[in-house]
Amino acid sequence: xxxxxxxxxxxxxxxxxxxxxxxxxxxxxxxxxxxxxxxxxxxxxxxxxxxxxxxxxxxxxxxxxxxxxxxxxxxxxxxxxxxxxxxxxxxxxxxxxxxxxxxxxxxxxxxxxxxxxxxxxxxxxxxxxxxxxxxxxxxxxxxxxxxxxxxxxxxxxxxxxxxxxxxxxxxxxxxxxxxxxxxxxxxxxxxxxxxxxxxxxxxxxxxxxxxxxxxxxxxxxxxx
Numbered sequence: 001x002x003x004x005x006x007x008x009x010x011x012x013x014x015x016x017x018x019x020x021x022x023x024x025x026x027x028x029x030x031x032x033x034x035x036x037x038x039x040x041x042x043x044x045x046x047x048x049x050x051x052x053x054x055x056x057x058x059x060x061x062x063x064x065x066x067x068x069x070x071x072x073x074x075x076x077x078x079x080x081x082x083x084x085x086x087x088x089x090x091x092x093x094x095x096x097x098x099x100x101x102x103x104x105x106x107x108x109x110x111x112x113x114x115x116x117x118x119x120x121x122x123x124x125x126x127x128x129x130x131x132x133x134x135x136x137x138x139x140x141x142x143x144x145x146x147x148x149x150x151x152x153x154x155x156x157x158x159x160x161x162x163x164x165x166x167x168x169x170x171x172x173x174x175x176x177x178x179x180x181x182x183x184x185x186x187x188x189x190x191x192x193x194x195x196x197x198x199x200x201x202x203x204x205x206x207x208x209x210x211x212x213x214x215x216x217x218x219x220x221x222x223x224x
Contacts, residue, residue, distance in 0.1 A: 070112075070204055074119040077182055077198035082127055085194035088184060093163040095132045096121045099180070102170040111208055112178065113171060120167055120182070132163040165193065177201040 088094060098109035099116040124131045137156050141148045151157060169182035177200050184194040 068204065069207065070115060070200060071119050071122070073180075073198055073200045073204065074116065074123055077180060077196045078120065078123040078127065080198070081182060081184070081194045081196035084196075085184065087186075087193045088129060088165055090128045090130055092165060093130050093132050094124065094165045094167060094184065095134050095161065095163040096124065097166055097168045099169045099171050099182075102172050102181075112205055115208060116169065116171075116180065124167065132161060134158075134161045134163070163187065174199070178205055 096117045099113035100106050100109055101113070121131050121133070133150075134157060135150045135152065137149055137151050138158070139149075141151075165184050165186055167182065167184045169180060172179040172181070180198045180200060182196050182198070183192050185192055
């Protein structure tokens with residue numbers, strides 16, 4: 001019985017296939033006569049491949065962004081500054097100060113401002129500029145908590161420092177990040193001998209973890 005049904009349905013299937021083929025040919029002829037072009041059905045495998053590539057590219061871009069920290073942007077600002085830098089060379093002592101916000105007090109620095117100072121010190125040294133770290137004391141302080149040579153207490157530092165120029169700068173909050181204005185100024189002349197500007201994305205700024213201590217326990221400030 002099954003064989004009998006199969007034999008009866010086979011011509012019907014072949015007939016349907018011929019009918020569909022005839023319909024496709026007629027449709028193609030009508031489209032050609034009307035000046036229209038037939039559109040092929042979407043290629044599912046091709047679309048899936050393109051979607052997969054788009055996802056991989058997006059993931060790759062996000063990974064590259066996550067690998068860029070604040071030093072990456074400081075390096076770009078430093079390269080722009082070197083292009084117009086005058087009077088400063090390997091024999092010119094230079095110091096770096098904390099960066100401060102333009103609309104805030106100039107005697108208060110944030111973690112971002114202090115980290116910019118550290119990053120610029122590193123970049124200046126790489127460029128061959130003689131950098132003076134004026135926060136270094138004349139002795140090593142040994143305590144149960146560690147060994148220290150840096151200090152922010154001016155009473156522990158030398159009153160006279162051997163540098164003629166200083167790299168300083170201001171910060172401005174901007175949509176999506178922070179604008180950085182950096183310049184090198186002569187201590188005596190107050191003349192600007194080099195300047196550069198840059199932009200640091202907010203995601204990079206937020207990546208800086210501000211930490212503080214409470215009752216001797218190191219705590220990390222939660223990000224908003």
